[in-house]
Amino acid sequence: MELNILTVCYLIASVTFILGLKMLSNPASARKGNLLAAAGMTIAILGTIFLYESDGKRLGNYVWIFGGLLIGGIIGTLAAKKIKMTAMPEMVSMFNGMGGACAALISIVEFNHLSHEMEISGITTGHTGKVLIIVLGLIIGSVSFAGSMIAWGKLNGKVKDFSFTGQNILNLLILAVALSAGAYLVYDPTQHFLLYGILALALVYGVFFVMPIGGADMPVVISLLNSFTGVAAACGGFLYDNKVMLTGGILVGAAGTLLTILMCKAMNRSLQNVLIGSFGGSKTAGAAGSTSQGLYKEISLADTAMLMSYANKVMIVPGYGLAVAQAQHVCHELEKILEEKGVEVKYAIHPVAGRMPGHMNVLLAESDVSYEKLLEMENANDEFKTCDVVLILGANDVVNPAAKNDPASPIYGMPILEVEFAKNVIVNKRSMKPGYAGIENDLFFQPKTSMLFGDAKKVLQDICAEVKMV
């Protein structure tokens, strides 16, 4: 009876996962979808704790289980609540790594369990399927864990890009050795020391896999590792014949893979191009193309305020700089002051502005900027011609014309916001340093562009004050 109730619990949870993902892909229902999936997860977890039976035995060690749930729950909630909006992406990466580690640990424990059984019974055959799943779970989970930790370090600036010639070949070699060791273990499960060798190799592979990929591509990598963890979780489902782990894992594995491809498409790059790292390879070519640096001119705060106050239409292009400076509220304030003066203000959002797709939408929505004012890239590009002033706040690569006209540039082919069609372009940056892709931006040296140096929040506050005085 109780096992049947558990089956129903798992069924409900699986349905909430599917519905939750479905609702998450629509802005109106996204939040409800997340809560729905969370509710399903709670049902599945509680059901497992109280109703699960194997060979007629119920689960024990309640103190340990609830202790673990409590510790994980409290740390998780605090970390997720305390984290700044700008650091969300690395938080997701961190949590993803935890899931991968969890899957890898399950594999280790289950393998030890299995070798213990084999020792007692003396029968070493007939476990091919189980060992295969254990090895797969271990490799995928460890790669996901190590990779996510590196991605986390890269996003918060603790880990720098690192690559050497022949790294791709070495990576493939490591993976090949890990897989062959895994295959041998499947063939002869008594060689249990191999398991730890595989673990070590998979961890190293995870590190080397993410190391050479540029920080700007981390969202794609995290999304890919996310689907890896999904598959690792599904391996666990296979192991325990647990349908909800299986559905949840495979669902995320499939959806995550598609999402990864969609993200690449938003940047007009292929997944292969991201992973093999065109950034590392063609650095010299990119640098050579941008030696034609000219002089740039600066503009004062007062002039900026004047220019904007008398404009008919102002387009704001937010980038990572806005996020770092936490300038979204004062940005909205500037928008209101300008609108009172009869200036039309809109925002042009590049799909990969910031560190994550949708990063800017989230930030601006936080400060109550109306949804209709946010233009997607294509619509914005139609409107730049009619703009008097474009104000770029800490964005760089997404407005770099090299993506359109310099085939040697590493970002060549990425669709950009064509701000140069506006009458005036004002660029707010902290310094002349290149953006995340590490390349120069010719836009800054064009005659209609003026530079306004400083922290985005400080600068916007000052502009607000000046505009009020005009």
Next chain:
Amino acid sequence: MENILNFITENQQIIYIVILMVFVGIEVIGRVPSVLHTPLMSGANAIHGVVVIGAIIIMGQAEASNYLALGLGFLAVILGTLNVVGGFVVTDRMLEMFKKKK
């Protein structure tokens, strides 16, 4: 060969689920706008935290003398819970910002 066929027959239910879920996974998020890429990734991230159930089963079945299973299982429960709880809370925080304006 026979081994493989046996394996497929024995696990056919699971294999059916895997195949169907691959298509469901692709189908449900097929038309997501780029604005929602990040929250969707984060939500999916929380869902694969379902792996914590495996950790709970390990913990619950571990004998009191099996320190390896107890220790690693305990760690796995903590990490899995971090994934689930942290994942859903972060996603909710992101989506809070999409709420409808009056």
